[in-house]
Amino acid sequence: MIVLIFWLEEFMDLCINGIYLPFNFKIMSTNVMEAVKVTENTAIMKGLVYQGPGEKKWMDVPKPKILAPTDAVVKILKTTICGTDLHILKGDVPTVTKGRVLGHEGVGIIEEIGTAVNNFKKGDHVLISCITSCGKCEYCKKQMYSHCEDGGWILGHLIDGTQAGFVRIPHADNSLYKIPAGANEEAMVMLSDILPTGHEIGVINGTVKPGDTIAIIGAGPIGMSALLTAQFYSPSKIIMVDMDENRLAVAKTFGATHTINPTKDDVAKLIAKETKDGVDVAIEAVGIPQTFDICQEIIRPGGHIANVGVHGKSVDLQLQKLWIQNITITTGLVNTNTTPMLLKTVESNGISPEKLITHRFKFDQIMDAYEVFGNAAREKAIKVIIGD
Amino acid sequence: MIVLIFWLEEFMDLCINGIYLPFNFKIMSTNVMEAVKVTENTAIMKGLVYQGPGEKKWMDVPKPKILAPTDAVVKILKTTICGTDLHILKGDVPTVTKGRVLGHEGVGIIEEIGTAVNNFKKGDHVLISCITSCGKCEYCKKQMYSHCEDGGWILGHLIDGTQAGFVRIPHADNSLYKIPAGANEEAMVMLSDILPTGHEIGVINGTVKPGDTIAIIGAGPIGMSALLTAQFYSPSKIIMVDMDENRLAVAKTFGATHTINPTKDDVAKLIAKETKDGVDVAIEAVGIPQTFDICQEIIRPGGHIANVGVHGKSVDLQLQKLWIQNITITTGLVNTNTTPMLLKTVESNGISPEKLITHRFKFDQIMDAYEVFGNAAREKAIKVIIGD
Numbered sequence: 024m025i026v027l028i029f030w031l032e033e034f035m036d037l038c039i040n041g042i043y044l045p046f047n048f049k050i051m052s053t054n055v056m057e058a059v060k061v062t063e064n065t066a067i068m069k070g071l072v073y074q075g076p077g078e079k080k081w082m083d084v085p086k087p088k089i090l091a092p093t094d095a096v097v098k099i100l101k102t103t104i105c106g107t108d109l110h111i112l113k114g115d116v117p118t119v120t121k122g123r124v125l126g127h128e129g130v131g132i133i134e135e136i137g138t139a140v141n142n143f144k145k146g147d148h149v150l151i152s153c154i155t156s157c158g159k160c161e162y163c164k165k166q167m168y169s170h171c172e173d174g175g176w177i178l179g180h181l182i183d184g185t186q187a188g189f190v191r192i193p194h195a196d197n198s199l200y201k202i203p204a205g206a207n208e209e210a211m212v213m214l215s216d217i218l219p220t221g222h223e224i225g226v227i228n229g230t231v232k233p234g235d236t237i238a239i240i241g242a243g244p245i246g247m248s249a250l251l252t253a254q255f256y257s258p259s260k261i262i263m264v265d266m267d268e269n270r271l272a273v274a275k276t277f278g279a280t281h282t283i284n285p286t287k288d289d290v291a292k293l294i295a296k297e298t299k300d301g302v303d304v305a306i307e308a309v310g311i312p313q314t315f316d317i318c319q320e321i322i323r324p325g326g327h328i329a330n331v332g333v334h335g336k337s338v339d340l341q342l343q344k345l346w347i348q349n350i351t352i353t354t355g356l357v358n359t360n361t362t363p364m365l366l367k368t369v370e371s372n373g374i375s376p377e378k379l380i381t382h383r384f385k386f387d388q389i390m391d392a393y394e395v396f397g398n399a400a401r402e403k404a405i406k407v408i409i410g411d
Numbered sequence: 412m413i414v415l416i417f418w419l420e421e422f423m424d425l426c427i428n429g430i431y432l433p434f435n436f437k438i439m440s441t442n443v444m445e446a447v448k449v450t451e452n453t454a455i456m457k458g459l460v461y462q463g464p465g466e467k468k469w470m471d472v473p474k475p476k477i478l479a480p481t482d483a484v485v486k487i488l489k490t491t492i493c494g495t496d497l498h499i500l501k502g503d504v505p506t507v508t509k510g511r512v513l514g515h516e517g518v519g520i521i522e523e524i525g526t527a528v529n530n531f532k533k534g535d536h537v538l539i540s541c542i543t544s545c546g547k548c549e550y551c552k553k554q555m556y557s558h559c560e561d562g563g564w565i566l567g568h569l570i571d572g573t574q575a576g577f578v579r580i581p582h583a584d585n586s587l588y589k590i591p592a593g594a595n596e597e598a599m600v601m602l603s604d605i606l607p608t609g610h611e612i613g614v615i616n617g618t619v620k621p622g623d624t625i626a627i628i629g630a631g632p633i634g635m636s637a638l639l640t641a642q643f644y645s646p647s648k649i650i651m652v653d654m655d656e657n658r659l660a661v662a663k664t665f666g667a668t669h670t671i672n673p674t675k676d677d678v679a680k681l682i683a684k685e686t687k688d689g690v691d692v693a694i695e696a697v698g699i700p701q702t703f704d705i706c707q708e709i710i711r712p713g714g715h716i717a718n719v720g721v722h723g724k725s726v727d728l729q730l731q732k733l734w735i736q737n738i739t740i741t742t743g744l745v746n747t748n749t750t751p752m753l754l755k756t757v758e759s760n761g762i763s764p765e766k767l768i769t770h771r772f773k774f775d776q777i778m779d780a781y782e783v784f785g786n787a788a789r790e791k792a793i794k795v796i797i798g799d
Contacts, residue, residue, distance in 0.1 A: 162713070167712065169712075170712040310734070315730065324558040330730065330734060333734055333735075334730035334734045336730075337729050338728050339728070340727070340728035342718065342725055343722045346718060346721055347557075347743070349555060349557060349742065349743035349744060349746075350741070350742050350743075352739070354736060354738050355735070355736070355738075356735045358737075
């Protein structure tokens with residue numbers, strides 16, 4: 024998922040939570056570990072490099088090389104910044120070490136392929152998935168690519184990422200997608216992470232169905248992605264909840280039927296008035312106890328709470344009330360298993376994720392892009408694009 | 412569900428939690444409210460009557476009458492005691508008022524039917540469902556009978572129950588089942604509540620599949636029911652967790668492949684050794700924070716935690732670890748929508764729920780039955796049967 028939704032600036036400290044890696048996050052096989060040594064002949068590129076907590080630099084780094092036969096090297100055309108990159112910069116993700124090139128989203132052109140890559144050739148226009156998948160482990164065979172035993176979320180985390188001139192993509196055949204001719208490249212960048220995250224972990228896990236009343240708590244990039252993709256399944260009411268009036272106004276233009284600002288109104292009371300006995304689906308797209316609590320308050324018997332937010336601390340689950348309510352709660356890191364389907368919907372103009380982009384920067388303005396994205400509420404930013 | 416699993420005597424205070432009714436528990440329509448006044452001509456029967464916290468009495472009460480055309484009056488042949496009855500007696504369920512006849516399980520013979528009852532006639536041998544369902548509200552149409560808008564769990568709660576000579580069953584056509592000729596009557600009593608609860612809220616909600624490794628936390632009547640019904644779906648390993656060695660030994664004879672006593676061994680460590688990275692399904696069948704925590708510790712990525720226990724307080728949900736684990740947590744009161752299916756499996760000898768019965772009493776020994784069931788660990792009791 025690699026998600027962050029701004030819940031207004033005063034909540035930023037709570038919101039930019041640390042990502043605690045679970046017990047099954049393993050050290051990747053040497054297959055995906057990098058061992059590029061700088062020598063006199065090393066090709067150089069620019070990259071946004073993590074320099075330890077609070078520090079980053081747009082600087083010269085070695086251009087990646089093929090390390091395994093299943094690798095591809097991709098020249099980056101466009102990338103973006105994710106809330107998780109802000110987490111990392113705060114020092115909240117200790118598995119990211121100093122010197123790491125950040126970024127796990129982007130589109131590009133295949134520069135070079137390993138000898139075992141079959142689906143792509145040099146010059147192909149590709150979408151980079153935020154999730155790397157080997158395609159042959161137990162989890163990949165269940166389409167749970169997020170838990171791939173030789174992949175998962177590694178880009179800009181355990182190996183160098185996409186905020187650079189080039190990126191090495193392990194297991195390229197399973198971790199890249201061809202971009203259809205004529206497709207909007209900026210829209211494609213939204214398909215690396217946020218659109219499949221909102222769709223899979225919010226809408227599909229929440230089992231949104233025709234006629235349903237759904238609430239999305241948090242109108243940041245992920246909440247907005249859930250809003251856009253929920254409409255595939257024809258819910259009758261989509262209630263958007265956020266403390267930022269600008270985002271609520273944008274949500275209305277994206278298809279929200281109702282908006283609620285919890286600083287002005289009592290969410291549970293308004294939803295009780297608007298529904299028979301609560302919402303069918305509540306999508307948590309912030310990652311703090313307060314927003315999870317809203318979901319617990321507004322869910323109807325038989326309803327689904329789909330947690331999408333990245334949480335930094337535990338929440339108080341009201342089982343003394345909910346044990347009898349026949350509800351379902353789901354969690355998850357995006358699998359990107361619906362990326363091919365989302366590609367088709369973008370191609371047929373069924374959805375226009377480029378509407379989420381509010382700001383554009385050149386590569387050498389990436390430090391400005393971080394400044395704007397890091398102050399999203401003040402800057403009225405949703406997603407930024409970086410590319411030449 | 413109306414469940415209680417003993418987690419050893421020292422845990423009894425924690426275990427016998429109050430049932431907090433959720434906001435959508437409504438006062439039933441007059442259709443199901445009782446208005447029997449004792450007059451000179453009132454027929455009398457014996458019933459186990461709640462006399463306020465800590466007090467109960469086997470005493471004369473008015474025999475129930477048909478109050479609505481959809482009612483039936485059933486003569487009780489066999490009934491049992493549920494953990495929920497102990498909750499009520501502790502005063503934990505304030506919606507149960509003084510004078511209420513307890514009990515929501517049993518089998519009997521139809522004594523009288525209302526003019527709108529079509530599926531049954533006087534003399535029919537019937538199984539009483541713990542859940543009453545009108546069959547025509549929104550929830551009934553979704554087979555969520557537990558949330559029936561004119562029913563749900565009302566027997567021995569909002570209207571007089573089955574621990575008596577006779578009981579009035581509202582919406583009889585939807586709330587009773589014909590007992591097949593030659594069926595074991597004691598086995599049928601297990602189908603009123605515990606077997607469908609273990610099956611629906613544990614096994615089906617947990618989506619137990621062939622080859623799965625499952626853990627059942629709590630080897631009381633509901634945990635044992637989950638153990639019996641899980642075997643319909645051919646899991647490869649069933650790990651039973653309880654602090655009571657006697658119950659673990661019984662669980663082995665019922666099909667558990669492994670047992671763990673948390674007072675002797677570290678459950679999470681043993682399960683980590685026995686599995687690749689945790690269990691596919693964890694069924695919580697106790698209802699206290701400690702046992703819910705075990706489920707959170709042992710669940711693998713993509714796994715299901717099926718909460719069956721009746722909780723009296725909130726639990727600390729470890730979302731800072733679980734957000735990324737792609738897990739599903741479910742809760743629920745039994746719908747009894749699988750009762751017809753369970754009836755067939757008992758009829759074909761696919762399952763023998765009468766194995767759960769450890770003690771038998773006559774109706775006039777019901778106070779002794781409560782004494783034994785209230786000290787289940789000491790008495791090595793699982794389920795008791797009361798009947799002449």
